[in-house]
Each structure stands twice: as C-alpha cells, then as structure tokens.
Amino acid sequence: MTRVMRSGRTWLAACAVIIAAMPWIAAIDHDHRGRSFLLETSIALGFMGLAMMWLQFALTARFRWIAPGTGLDTLMQLHRQAGISAFGLIAAHPVLAIAARPGFVDFFDPRASLARALALWLVSLALIAILTSSLWRRRFGIPYEWWRLAHAVLAVLIAAIGLVHVLRVGFYTDAAWKQALWTVCTAAAVGLVLHTRVVRPWLSSRRPYRVVSVTREPGTSWTLELEPVGHPGLRFQAGQFAWLTLGDRPWSLQQHPFSFASSAERPGRIAFTVKELGDWTAGIGKVQPGTRAFLDGPYGAFTVDPAARTIVGIAGGVGITPLMSILRTARDRGDTRQFALLYAAGSLDSMVYREELETLRNQLPLDLMLLPREAPPGWDGPSGLPTAETIDALVDRYGTGGTAYLICGPPPLMDLAERRLLARGVPARAIRAERFDIA
Structure with a gap:
C-alpha cells in the first residue's frame, strides 16, 4: 500500500x-x-x-x-x-x-x-x-x-x-x-x-497575476497565459490545478478550478486551457490581455508517480489539459521514461495541442495515438469511440507492473477506462483520474 x-x-x-x-x-x-x-x-x-x-x-x-x-x-x-x-x-x-x-x-x-x-x-x-x-x-x-x-x-x-x-x-x-x-x-x-x-x-490578493495572452484553440477552447506581478510565480506539480479568479479583486463569485496546461518548470508563465461550456466559460474568449488575475493553489493529485517506469495517459476532449502539462514538464526536465498518450476527440481538427503533440513525439519517448470519432479523408489511423478493446490494447502493450495510467476526459470515457484497467489487473494505486464534471 x-x-x-x-x-x-x-x-x-x-x-x-x-x-x-x-x-x-x-x-x-x-x-x-x-x-x-x-x-x-x-x-x-x-x-x-x-x-x-x-x-x-x-x-x-x-x-x-x-x-x-x-x-x-x-x-x-x-x-x-x-x-x-x-x-x-x-x-x-x-x-x-x-x-x-x-x-x-x-x-x-x-x-x-x-x-x-x-x-x-x-x-x-x-x-x-x-x-x-x-x-x-x-x-x-x-x-x-x-x-x-x-x-x-x-x-x-x-x-x-x-x-x-x-x-x-x-x-x-x-x-x-x-x-x-x-x-x-x-x-x-x-x-x-x-x-x-x-x-x-x-x-x-498578495500574489496577483496579469493575463498576457488569450489564444483561440481548435474547437471551442481558449488558452489563457498569465504572468506573475511582483513575485516569482506559483510552484506546482504537473497535473495539478488551481482556482482562477479574473478581475480587480479576488473576492468574486466567478472563481473556477482549472488544470495547469503549462510546464511546472516555467512558473513565470502559467497557462490554462478552458473550454466554452456555458455560464462563465462562455465568455472566456473575451478576456482582454492585461486583465488582473488571482490563483489559489496548487491542488490535486493527478500527478506522475516518480517510481513509474512508464506513464500512459488516456484523454478525451479538453481532458488533455493536465496531461499536456505533464508532457511539457517531462520535456523540460529531459525525462527519459516511456510516455504514451491516447487522445480521443470528435475530430482531428478539434484536438487541442495536436501540432505540439506531434512535435513532442520527437522530443520525448512518446507513443502518440490520436483517435478521432469521425475519420477525415485520407486518415489511415484508428477512428471511432474508445472501446474496451482500445483500453485492452494499451494494457497489452504497456503492462500492469511499473506503469502508471492517468485518465481525464468525459465521464463515459473515464468510466470505461477505469473499469477495463481494473478488470485487466492494473492495481488501483497505479490509476489516477480527474473529472471535470464535479459541480
């Protein structure tokens, strides 16, 4: 234990x-x-x-x-x-x-x-x-x-x-x-x-930030980059999250938890990728550079086990965010362990960070598996919804000993992945999951 x-x-x-x-x-x-x-x-x-x-x-x-x-x-x-x-x-x-x-x-x-x-x-x-x-x-x-x-x-x-x-x-x-x-x-x-x-x-409020850029991502997601004002920034572990408040004062109802998307090795430039899901997030693309921001964190345990020899990520949609932080951090640290990522989304064009993931494949020992629900013309890779066989294939390839599995995405994907991993003999301690539908 x-x-x-x-x-x-x-x-x-x-x-x-x-x-x-x-x-x-x-x-x-x-x-x-x-x-x-x-x-x-x-x-x-x-x-x-x-x-x-x-x-x-x-x-x-x-x-x-x-x-x-x-x-x-x-x-x-x-x-x-x-x-x-x-x-x-x-x-x-x-x-x-x-x-x-x-x-x-x-x-x-x-x-x-x-x-x-x-x-x-x-x-x-x-x-x-x-x-x-x-x-x-x-x-x-x-x-x-x-x-x-x-x-x-x-x-x-x-x-x-x-x-x-x-x-x-x-x-x-x-x-x-x-x-x-x-x-x-x-x-x-x-x-x-x-x-x-x-x-x-x-x-x-004693450690404020400033929004330096707001970038449109594929689909309906936006990446906010923040820089610290008057302090060195926030130290966190890749995969963790913080509560973000935008505005002149931190005492606001508009406070939401978001996973870090940036590398933990770069605390002076913190990024969050946010999907438009209604309520407050529907206006995330209208945030202006220069807007004051406040962070409460870091929190969470969706992090990589230092003892794991292989790290397998299973992501769906904007659930790629914390896994992107993990991969970016591994790149910046020169981590030589084996990484693998199964990334499922509606289409190739809606996959956030797709181009950077292709680059990371050459910078890390990274096996990248993209799974669009709808295959575009000329696509020769797998397509469709993730199935039990999809998860089984990961276990067959990467095993149950010394391998950490990290899952983040829509509830159906997470439920499927957790059940199949446990059924295939992956220890519960080797599985970490983070859901974005907690509210």
Whole structure:
C-alpha cells in the first residue's frame, strides 16, 4: 500500500471515528431509562448527521492535509456522497422520533411554538434545497457561481439551526462541557467557510497575476497565459490545478478550478486551457490581455508517480489539459521514461495541442495515438469511440507492473477506462483520474 493510500484511509477512518463518537459522547453520564430503542436510535442518527455536516465544511476548505494525495475528483465525489448520507441521517432523526413518540410532531406545529416550528421547517426546506440543487443543478439551470454561494449559505444555515436545536432540546447536552463541545465544533465548521471565502482570497490578493495572452484553440477552447506581478510565480506539480479568479479583486463569485496546461518548470508563465461550456466559460474568449488575475493553489493529485517506469495517459476532449502539462514538464526536465498518450476527440481538427503533440513525439519517448470519432479523408489511423478493446490494447502493450495510467476526459470515457484497467489487473494505486464534471 502506498503512502497516499495509507494517508487517505487514515483520514477516512478518523472521519468515521468522529461521526460514530458523537452519540456516545452525548450519552455520557445520562440516564436512558424509560426511553425506547427507536427513540434513542433517532437521536443517535441526528448527532451523527450533524457531525457529518461539520466534516462537509472541512472537505471543501481546500486544506492540503485533508485526505492528502486525493484528487479533486475523488474529494468532491466523497463530499457529494457524504452529503447525501448526512441528509439521510438528519432526515431520519425526526421521522424515527415521531414514530417513537407521535407527540414530537408538535415540534413542527407553529401553534405550539412559532420560533421552533419556523426553524425546523426552514432547516427541512434548506436540506431539500441543498440536496436537489446539488444533484440536479444543470437540470434546474442554476448558474455554477450562484449555486456555490447558495450551497454555502444553506450549509451554514443547517449547521446553525442544528446547533440551536441540540442546545434548546438539551436532553443530551445539559452539561456545560457538552454544550461547549457542540458549539465549538459548529463554529469551527462555519469558520471554514470564512477561511475559504475570505482568508484564501486575501492571501491570493498578495500574489496577483496579469493575463498576457488569450489564444483561440481548435474547437471551442481558449488558452489563457498569465504572468506573475511582483513575485516569482506559483510552484506546482504537473497535473495539478488551481482556482482562477479574473478581475480587480479576488473576492468574486466567478472563481473556477482549472488544470495547469503549462510546464511546472516555467512558473513565470502559467497557462490554462478552458473550454466554452456555458455560464462563465462562455465568455472566456473575451478576456482582454492585461486583465488582473488571482490563483489559489496548487491542488490535486493527478500527478506522475516518480517510481513509474512508464506513464500512459488516456484523454478525451479538453481532458488533455493536465496531461499536456505533464508532457511539457517531462520535456523540460529531459525525462527519459516511456510516455504514451491516447487522445480521443470528435475530430482531428478539434484536438487541442495536436501540432505540439506531434512535435513532442520527437522530443520525448512518446507513443502518440490520436483517435478521432469521425475519420477525415485520407486518415489511415484508428477512428471511432474508445472501446474496451482500445483500453485492452494499451494494457497489452504497456503492462500492469511499473506503469502508471492517468485518465481525464468525459465521464463515459473515464468510466470505461477505469473499469477495463481494473478488470485487466492494473492495481488501483497505479490509476489516477480527474473529472471535470464535479459541480
């Protein structure tokens, strides 16, 4: 087991311990007599759901020590699944409590207590809103920037009302030290929002950048090149990403994660290639040189294992971006390891960096395999969609021992590649994937 896998499992185990410990801490020095098992279960689930909510703030706080070695894809998928689980735990709490004692339905009756009922109805609606908007944001047509803001506001609201509910009911938190524990934990979780939305932009404001060029790429992609203003630039590993903000100030809703496209050996000239996908990115080609920019990063673990003897990239569409950074960095470092790249796209003309990739083939030990979905006239190479046989051919050629596989592209390609690589005996630790559809 690699250090990355060990650290990741250790972090997950710590989260599980924190979640499971909350009902046990609440039960310390408390008399349970006369209370049914169903009622006690509902309360335990409520405490666990609140603890899981706290951890959601930590997962999105951009601390590198949280799940170290975990890519953006994995971390955000974990956040999504944990968020769904937290919703289930919190929702089960009132349902089971009312089933155990029907009189608890009065908690939602404004005639019994207007403030309490309004708070519980508000948190219930907030839970539904945060879940549905996260799962079906695109279907509802919610812009990414406003979804991020609403997501944070709703999460803070849920955590705050959850704390007030715990303290007001007070049956398990009558001791002062328990009240202090729950208050501090909730305050710390909410404080992480301020850290992400206020402190991190302030730190990035001290190291600004300037857009020096905006170049049209094949298809609907654009490459932005930035240079540092008053500092030497940002050190990153090839394959990582940063949060990019354009404008005079870093405190903006328009903050998006993009993979570095440039060489890690050239921190004074940083490039991002962005595809027009709607919302903010639809206007990326209109950005003017000289525009001020801010970066928060680097993040991510979509990087090359130093111990790998062979590196195989599988890219689709704009998923070529982080792999391009890896290849450019390898060229600049004089890396002599074997590289291979399968690049699938709609057509040859829509392949970003195609000409440079052809040049890199002569500068690196690089096997380049272009796979256009539609073959142009005179094309004698393969064409069509990637298939299981396509991935199998890579494994047959490059093997499962000492080979690192890096996958980035549309979900169907990534799902296919990950399944086939694992089925063919490639160790999970040798596969790294980064998805661009996390929001």
